[in-house]
Amino acid sequence: MIELPEAVIISRHMSQELRGKRVQSGLRGNSPHKFAFYSRSPEEYEAILKDKIVGESVAHGSAILTSLEPDHVLVLGGGGERIVLHQSDETLPKKHHLLLHFQDGTYLTVTVQGWGNALLMHKSEATDHPHVGEKRVSPLSEAFTYEYFQQLFEKLDEEDTRSVKFFIISKPGIWGVGNGYLQDILFRAKIHPKRKVIDITEDERRALFGSIKETLKQAVDLGGRESERDLFNRPGNYKGILSSKTVGQPCSECGTPFEKIHYLGGACYFCPSCQT
Ligand SMILES: [Zn+2]
Known part of the structure; x- marks a missing residue:
């Protein structure tokens, strides 16, 4: 399960490796999973993800928020998500619950173990969401005195x-x-x-x-x-x-x-x- 330290590490890597990549195509997974949580239909994921540019990723408690420019955010983490970057299609897992194929030929997959999130939200929805919109004090921050x-x-x-x-x-x-x-x-x-x-x-x-x-x-x-x-x-x-x-x-x-x-x-x- 992803908790704060893992969210910090994965979001750092995502910012370093993915920022600026353009999504050629996105898929809401190839294998139904009862406890993989989504926020839209597979068709909407495909339509929204196409041509988005990956922005910054940040840890938000145990969640990872990744900006998909210009106006969306991908919410991963908090559960048993395995989030992996692939340099080519050779290492893609057989089953996945989210796939982003970037224009440079690399891929990001999310595979849920147990339960997990792969929410795709408009930025305005994210602001109003009870967990995603809420900003609390991180125990790793200086504000946690x-x-x-x-x-x-x-x-x-x-x-x-x-x-x-x-x-x-x-x-x-x-x-x-x-x-x-x-x-x-x-x-x-x-x-x-x-x-x-x-x-x-x-x-x-x-x-x-x-x-x-x-x-x-x-x-x-x-x-x-x-x-x-x-x-x-x-x-x-x-x-x-x-x-x-x-x-x-x-x-x-x-x-x-x-x-x-x-x-x-x-x-x-x-x-x-x-x-x-
Ligand atoms: Zn003891």
Whole structure:
């Protein structure tokens, strides 16, 4: 799944490699997929994509917004999209859920694994869209200060029974962070995923803030998680401390085997003695 670090890396590559390319033809995929989300009919995709010029790509939380000049935007990311540039048709995947054939003979394909987005919007639609139009504070930006983070806690109701996992990946949510990076963020902050968010102390808030920054920055520096791919179909080098690969292995801090639980619609991995 693409989360903020992957969106940053892929959008950087897309800006470097695709800007200025003209779309000769575009196709809303060659294989129906129940959970590939589109915003128009296949015919409209073909008609709109033709002759568009690729502009800048930017990370928008876990989404990637690519300007298609003069007046459209392509919205990818936030799910299990594999977004790959091909120098010729020799490396095209058999099945794809979006294909752009550029005039210079190169291609971009999007292949959805699980579920994913390939939305094509007019710029005016994008502005009004609840997720695409909304600009939030990126945890990788300078605006994401401890004061900003702290006020997210201050807005909580005293009666709030929700967990820190919900707080980080759902509401209010840290922009672009999902269940993938959540695991290492909580491990580094030594907080259990089920911990009630209103019970988190000042010291723990500081630890959590530092851990969010450190984990995401490291992930960007390392090209994203090893389970994900960049625009050139290369895996990232960020190896998760906690993942399905490390469950049962001894904790690097205390030696207790890592455990797994299913919680809030996804697996959670944690050290039962370090994380409280
Ligand atoms: Zn431990």
